[in-house]
Amino acid sequence: MIRLVIVDDDAMVRTGLRLILGGEPDLDLVGEAGDGRQAMGVIADLRPDVVLMDIRMPGQDGLTTTELLLARPDPPRILVLTTFDADDLVLRALRLGAGGFLLKDTPPPKMIEAIRAVARGEPVLSPSVTHQVIAAATGGYEPRSPQARRELDRLTEREREVAIEVARGSSNAEIAVRLHMSVATVKANVTRIFAKLGTDNRVHVAMRVRDAGLL
Template identity: 85%
Template sequence: MTRLVIVDDDPMVRTGLRLILGGETDLDLVGEAGDGRQAMDVIRDLNPDVVLMDIRMPVQDGLTTTELLLAQPDPPRVLVLTTFDADDMVLRALQLGAGGFLLKDTPPPKMIEAVRAVARGEPVLSPTVAHQVIAAATAKHEPQARRELATLTEREREVAIEVAKGSTNAEIAEHLFMSVATVKANITRIFAKLETDNRVILAMKVRDAGLL
């Protein structure tokens, strides 16, 4: 059972998320908070596995809260929620170690799967915002990116492209007709070759290499 806490200053958003996630037998919504400072107390008391974190909140924003949470021993995984298609604070949250980000209007089945993926330790990039965030945050390094991606096998490049599109490991397995274990093995090799362990950085490299 995955224990969840929702952090958002909008009661309607919290209600919507509660309705979406509350009916899943493997997800246990244990608490909510309306701002980052309140969230710190709620998370400390309830010890969730995953926190759905809004970015723009009063009192203490989601970015500060994410940084404080992830600096603690054995922190929960953080899934950032945003209403913006491109938000530099979202990229900063990912750099701090957040497990991924989603638009708040992500279809419920996708949102549920994203929560499960983050709980499993699989970072999640919302396809509808990933390219815009990458484009806004990345300088052009096409020649270097092409050289780096050239070190990958054809199959590894296919997996890398799927990661850059925002696909989860399960979706990559379905799209490329391989097992999830094989997908994970490919991603491990890709990370080693590209000297990163971050799906966002991998997506940037794929984009700059002209593979999207």
């Protein structure tokens, strides 16, 4: 059972999410909050596995809340929900270590699938905006950075191929098909890539791949 908390200042959004998620047998919506400050207490009390986090909220916004939550021991996974596909605040949240982000108009089956993936430790991006987000997130970096190339040199040839597919926004299943591997083998490669690059976030892998000039 995946324990969830919704953080959004719009009561209608929270109601809609309850309706979308309420019928799933493996999702347990244990609480919600209308702003970041309230969320800190709710999450401390309920200890959810995944938090659906709105970024733009009055008072303590979702970015500040994400940063504070991820600084705690054993933090929940953060899945950012937004109406903007290249919002600077969303990109900053990803850099802080948020598990991914989805547009609020993501179809319910895709949203449910994304929550399950994030709970498994597989960060996700909304498929419709993956390339825009990665491009914007890496826009401030020096292209073909020597540091990024040195980091990518730690990977084997196969791991590098997987890393490039990750940077393209491919899911593990899509990588398996394109590179003629099993999904389990892809997951093992992604785990090794994370370890070698010192991250647990697919977006950070994408940043390094782009900075190294491999995409």
